[in-house]
Amino acid sequence: MTALNFAIPGGIGAILAGLMFALLKGDRKSAVDMVVHVFLAVVMAIFIAFLAAKAIENPGGFTEILVGGLLSGVLYSLVALGFVLIFKASGVFNYAQGAMVLVAGLALVRSLDFLTAKGVATIAAVPLAILFSGAVMALCAFVIEKWVLRPLLNQDGLTLFMSTIGATFVLEGLAQMIFGSGVYPLKLFPTDPMILLENVFPGGILVNKLDVWGGVIAGVLVATLAAFFQYTKTGRALRAVADDHAAAQSVGIPISWIWFIVWLVAGIVALVAATVWGTKLGVQFSITFLALKALPVLIIGGFTSVPGAIAGGLIVGAGEKLAELYLGEIIGGGIEYWFAYVLALAVLLVRPQGLFGEKIIERI
Amino acid sequence: MRKLLGTAVLVGLGLATAAPVLAQGEQFIPVLSYRTGAYAVNGVPFANGTLDYLALLNERDGGINGVKISWEECETGYATDKGVECYERLKGKGATGAAYVSPLSTGITFALTEKAPGDKIPLLTLGYGRSESRNGAVFPWNFIAMGSYWTGADVAIQHVAKEMGGFDKLKGKKISLVYHDSPYGKEPIPALEAFAKKYGYTFKGIPVTHPGVEQKSQWLSIRQDRPDYVLLWGWGVMNGTSIKEAAAVAYPRDKMIGIWWSGAEPDVTPAGDGAIGYKALMLQHGPGQFGVHAEIKKNVIDKGKGHGKEDFGQVLYNRGLINSFIGTEAIRTAQAKFGKKPLSGEDVRWGFENLNITEARIKEAGFEGMMKPLKLSCTDHQGADLARVQQWDGKEWKVISDWYTADRAVLDALVAEQSAKYAAEKKITPVDCSKAG
Numbered sequence: 001m002t003a004l005n006f007a008i009p010g011g012i013g014a015i016l017a018g019l020m021f022a023l024l025k026g027d028r029k030s031a032v033d034m035v036v037h038v039f040l041a042v043v044m045a046i047f048i049a050f051l052a053a054k055a056i057e058n059p060g061g062f063t064e065i066l067v068g069g070l071l072s073g074v075l076y077s078l079v080a081l082g083f084v085l086i087f088k089a090s091g092v093f094n095y096a097q098g099a100m101v102l103v104a105g106l107a108l109v110r111s112l113d114f115l116t117a118k119g120v121a122t123i124a125a126v127p128l129a130i131l132f133s134g135a136v137m138a139l140c141a142f143v144i145e146k147w148v149l150r151p152l153l154n155q156d157g158l159t160l161f162m163s164t165i166g167a168t169f170v171l172e173g174l175a176q177m178i179f180g181s182g183v184y185p186l187k188l189f190p191t192d193p194m195i196l197l198e199n200v201f202p203g204g205i206l207v208n209k210l211d212v213w214g215g216v217i218a219g220v221l222v223a224t225l226a227a228f229f230q231y232t233k234t235g236r237a238l239r240a241v242a243d244d245h246a247a248a249q250s251v252g253i254p255i256s257w258i259w260f261i262v263w264l265v266a267g268i269v270a271l272v273a274a275t276v277w278g279t280k281l282g283v284q285f286s287i288t289f290l291a292l293k294a295l296p297v298l299i300i301g302g303f304t305s306v307p308g309a310i311a312g313g314l315i316v317g318a319g320e321k322l323a324e325l326y327l328g329e330i331i332g333g334g335i336e337y338w339f340a341y342v343l344a345l346a347v348l349l350v351r352p353q354g355l356f357g358e359k360i361i362e363r364i
Numbered sequence: 365m366r367k368l369l370g371t372a373v374l375v376g377l378g379l380a381t382a383a384p385v386l387a388q389g390e391q392f393i394p395v396l397s398y399r400t401g402a403y404a405v406n407g408v409p410f411a412n413g414t415l416d417y418l419a420l421l422n423e424r425d426g427g428i429n430g431v432k433i434s435w436e437e438c439e440t441g442y443a444t445d446k447g448v449e450c451y452e453r454l455k456g457k458g459a460t461g462a463a464y465v466s467p468l469s470t471g472i473t474f475a476l477t478e479k480a481p482g483d484k485i486p487l488l489t490l491g492y493g494r495s496e497s498r499n500g501a502v503f504p505w506n507f508i509a510m511g512s513y514w515t516g517a518d519v520a521i522q523h524v525a526k527e528m529g530g531f532d533k534l535k536g537k538k539i540s541l542v543y544h545d546s547p548y549g550k551e552p553i554p555a556l557e558a559f560a561k562k563y564g565y566t567f568k569g570i571p572v573t574h575p576g577v578e579q580k581s582q583w584l585s586i587r588q589d590r591p592d593y594v595l596l597w598g599w600g601v602m603n604g605t606s607i608k609e610a611a612a613v614a615y616p617r618d619k620m621i622g623i624w625w626s627g628a629e630p631d632v633t634p635a636g637d638g639a640i641g642y643k644a645l646m647l648q649h650g651p652g653q654f655g656v657h658a659e660i661k662k663n664v665i666d667k668g669k670g671h672g673k674e675d676f677g678q679v680l681y682n683r684g685l686i687n688s689f690i691g692t693e694a695i696r697t698a699q700a701k702f703g704k705k706p707l708s709g710e711d712v713r714w715g716f717e718n719l720n721i722t723e724a725r726i727k728e729a730g731f732e733g734m735m736k737p738l739k740l741s742c743t744d745h746q747g748a749d750l751a752r753v754q755q756w757d758g759k760e761w762k763v764i765s766d767w768y769t770a771d772r773a774v775l776d777a778l779v780a781e782q783s784a785k786y787a788a789e790k791k792i793t794p795v796d797c798s799k800a801g
Binding site for chain 1: 570588
């Protein structure tokens with residue numbers, strides 16, 4: 001590395017540290033907060049400066065990892081969106097979202113396999129399988145609302161959260177019992193690599209077509225959900241229920257119906273996530289681990305924000321990939337999994353509600 | 365009334381789903397397995413093979429020399445804590461306690477290695493576990509039969525050298541190891557580093573965290589580094605994801621060699637055509653149906669008592685068969701000394717240490733074509749150093765190499781060094797094998 005490679009990132013780091021401190025300063029409440037904020041600002045600035053140095057050293061390689069990480073992050077966001085929907089509308093942290101992705105994926109791939117084995121043309125089999133898996137998710141929503149949530153109406157969030165842990169085990173077990181516990185390949189989107197910017201970087205940068213599809217799907221999904229929440233009567237009712245179950249009920253909002261709708265929408269989001277992740281990994285039990293990937297995304301983006309889920313996904317995706325490649329070689333690899341949680345912890349210390357979440361003020 | 369009915373249904377369900385084959389006066393064998401979770405795709409066929417061979421002995425021969433076998437399956441989920449819990453729950457069952465335990469996890473093996481000597485229960489770790497446990501003087505209760513990860517590392521490097529045109533061609537080359545970030549995945553590293561010193565290649569280890577569903581950064585780094593070969597030490601979803609990611613970054617699949625735990629059908633089928641050309645080591649055997657399969661079909665499956673279905677004859681199903689074959693042969697060997705009755709773990713340990721599975725016995729048991737003779741002793745708890753290489757052609761595994769024998773000149777020194785280190789750390793006085801009976 002030349003002196004320039006150090007000087008430029010060093011300068012960037014100093015400027016960033018100053019800016020971050022200035023941004024965080026307004027929020028500080030005590031001397032301890034201030035120390036924490038200064039510490040985080042300096043660490044972040046050093047990390048970004050370090051990455052800048054790496055980018056100068058090998059711009060092509062850095063861009064490739066950055067783009068790959070951002071696109072991976074969008075795929076995490078697809079799972080995180082399901083969490084956000086349910087939390088936003090019912091105040092429940094739905095631990096079962098990963099299991100719902102598994103159920104949707106298994107229903108889709110197994111029905112698709114069944115139909116194609118019966119000689120149904122792919123063009124007809126795919127929509128039929130999607131309809132079937134949509135119906136399975138509607139059944140899940142109905143059962144969860146009737147036998148899990150309705151008996152717990154007006155209970156506190158922790159009780160409802162615990163009930164979703166129970167639902168997770170039931171869904172995972174039933175799905176594998178009914179549809180099987182193997183690995184079922186799914187190919188709904190192209191998975192070929194493509195090389196971009198060959199004129200700019202030697203060898204170009206490699207991007208997978210599936211990741212690009214994931215980005216497009218996430219964009220469409222977010223736009224649809226935003227419109228649903230903002231412009232439909234049901235969407236507004238969902239937001240009212242999220243604020244206060246009892247108050248919403250007192251003004252005539254049918255809670256049971258609203259909860260069914262929100263779990264159904266989360267089920268459809270899980271189905272969309274399953275189509276992309278199933279194509280990437282094959283539909284199998286491990287898909288439920290995506291819930292663990294979505295958790296830091298939610299903490300960073302905020303549990304109540306749809307755009308936050310996307311932004312959180314991008315930060316986690318890019319952050320963990322860059323950290324794995326560049327920090328991994330210094331402190332030992334395999335840091336990808338916990339690095340996302342370190343990022344989430346840093347955000348928790350500064351903005352507990354997440355970057356885009358609503359600040360909740362409660363009367364004690 | 366509703367409560368009563370509910371309780372009755374729950375009790376009925378419990379009885380229906382957890383009915384172990386267990387009776388007093390029988391030889392008890394615990395079966396630690398994983399049929400759920402991230403590693404079920406690999407755990408299920410192995411468990412099915414394990415159980416079907418035990419069932420065959422009971423159905424066809426009335427057990428081992430007339431001593432019926434009983435067993436109970438316990439779900440570990442490939443998690444060390446659950447594996448230890450299963451071991452503790454099952455170790456004392458049956459007339460004489462557990463005959464032996466096969467943990468099917470290097471992590472669980474590491475934990476049980478500490479417990480087995482106290483409980484006097486042998487651990488059969490077929491092609492996995494602590495590589496230095498070959499030294500029976502330090503590890504009298506571990507039996508790493510047929511091969512260790514160091515054997516695998518050696519054979520992989522031999523095959524790479526052969527493809528490159530000789531060991532001298534390894535100098536200056538780059539070999540990377542993509543490994544499951546666990547005791548299992550880390551196990552070959554000392555051997556690969558030792559070979560790197562000997563042959564002059566550059567070694568790089570690339571860890572993948574459990575369960576291995578996200579490997580983009582690892583494979584983009586491989587795209588940038590362009591190693592000459594990539595060795596794969598994965599398990600469960602990690603294997604299929606590695607092959608898919610290799611395809612995604614256009615890394616040639618025929619420059620990838622997996623260990624024998626990364627070379628079964630569930631590892632390649634999710635990647636579809638992307639897996640064509642991928643190679644993996646064979647723990648002697650591959651897929652296919654042999655004499656023992658015909659016996660199982662006739663005596664177990666056709667009677668509706670079998671477990672194997674679409675996995676019947678697949679790589680991991682066959683490994684489950686071999687695992688039970690070796691374990692029950694150790695019991696048979698021990699019966700020759702201690703009598704035809706249920707034996708304790710201590711008796712069976714003697715059986716393992718004096719195990720001699722000959723060509724004739726392999727043929728008689730229907731395993732001809734699946735394994736070579738195996739002879740264990742007090743000093744050598746591994747008994748074989750053989751492996752071959754297979755390649756996936758998109759439909760099936762094809763054997764592409766002759767038999768390789770691992771280079772014991774390097775590996776024995778590693779075994780001696782690491783086992784001495786373990787003995788010193790645990791304050792173990794090695795057994796005097798010259799006095800072993």
